[in-house]
Amino acid sequence: MATFAELKAQQQPIFTNYSNSYAYINSGFLGMSEGINVMGIYRQQWAGFVDSEGKDISPTTYLITGDMPLRVLHGGLGFSVMQDHIGPEDDTHVGIGYSFHADLGGSTLGVGITGTLCNRTVDFSQLHPTQESDPLLQGLSEESDMLFDFNVGLFWQIPESFYIGVSAVNVLQSMTKALNDQTETSASFVNDRTFYVVAGYPFQFEDLPSFTFIPSVGGMTNLSTWQINASFKVLFRDIFSLGVNYRPQESVGLMVGLKIKDFTIGYAYDINTMGLGVPGSHEISLGYCFKLDLDRTSLDRKSGV
Numbered sequence: 001m002a003t004f005a006e007l008k009a010q011q012q013p014i015f016t017n018y019s020n021s022y023a024y025i026n027s028g029f030l031g032m033s034e035g036i037n038v039m040g041i042y043r044q045q046w047a048g049f050v051d052s053e054g055k056d057i058s059p060t061t062y063l064i065t066g067d068m069p070l071r072v073l074h075g076g077l078g079f080s081v082m083q084d085h086i087g088p089e090d091d092t093h094v095g096i097g098y099s100f101h102a103d104l105g106g107s108t109l110g111v112g113i114t115g116t117l118c119n120r121t122v123d124f125s126q127l128h129p130t131q132e133s134d135p136l137l138q139g140l141s142e143e144s145d146m147l148f149d150f151n152v153g154l155f156w157q158i159p160e161s162f163y164i165g166v167s168a169v170n171v172l173q174s175m176t177k178a179l180n181d182q183t184e185t186s187a188s189f190v191n192d193r194t195f196y197v198v199a200g201y202p203f204q205f206e207d208l209p210s211f212t213f214i215p216s217v218g219g220m221t222n223l224s225t226w227q228i229n230a231s232f233k234v235l236f237r238d239i240f241s242l243g244v245n246y247r248p249q250e251s252v253g254l255m256v257g258l259k260i261k262d263f264t265i266g267y268a269y270d271i272n273t274m275g276l277g278v279p280g281s282h283e284i285s286l287g288y289c290f291k292l293d294l295d296r297t298s299l300d301r302k303s304g305v
Contacts, residue, residue, distance in 0.1 A: 147191055153196075
């Protein structure tokens with residue numbers, strides 16, 4: 001009988017403009033804004049980082065999300081497509097989700113679930129184990145498999161004010177069969193279950209009506225490691241924004257955003273604080289909101305500028 005070890009996916013990516021990824025990380029958020037929203041994010045982490053052979057191994061992530069409210073379903077629908085590349089591994093995630101919206105009298109609670117498919121591909125020929133005859137990798141070259149899983153989330157908001165969300169991605173932590181059942185030992189793919197907490201509070205001062213101040217925080221963990229983002233943005237006349245993000249023991253991010261009618265564009269650059277000669281990271285986001293005529297107020301998506 002074959003025995004095998006787990007090969008977990010790399011840790012879920014975390015974005016400097018993490019509020020732009022809520023439709024992916026929290027199913028409860030789907031349909032909580034004022035229209036049909038489409039968001040795209042490109043992130044190149046540690047740009048130009050190379051291995052001992054001079055090959056570029058900087059992690060690269062592409063994310064596209066879309067969501068919209070549907071009153072007939074008492075909630076919202078959404079989708080997400082993400083491709084994550086690091087070294088010899090490529091992961092492609094596709095998800096379709098639904099969020100039920102409960103009116104709590106002046107606030108709204110979204111309770112959501114998303115079904116996902118993940119195609120994982122690893123080129124084991126690019127790996128260089130310290131033990132050349134490592135039995136876990138014996139006979140493996142480029143391997144791929146499909147995993148089904150689901151995400152869940154709760155997202156509570158007071159319109160144009162405070163919000164908080166808790167969620168879990170890859171709840172089942174799905175596992176494939178042994179990649180090579182012709183050997184006594186082999187490896188298998190397994191999704192990495194990840195938990196998220198996000199919160200924010202956009203506010204204004206009466207003496208500064210042209211400015212909106214947007215502090216927020218986001219954290220994620222797979223119960224082995226933690227990553228935390230703490231951000232502060234200033235939005236001027238709902239058009240231009242500047243901000244800073246701090247990721248403890250990793251980076252300080254500088255953010256700039258521009259809104260032109262229903263289009264938004266944002267850029268962030270992370271300055272590495274880890275030392276060790278690791279370069280910085282680039283992140284670009286593009287968004288479009290097609291506003292719908294709804295009979296309810298909802299969270300202004302200023303936090304995504």
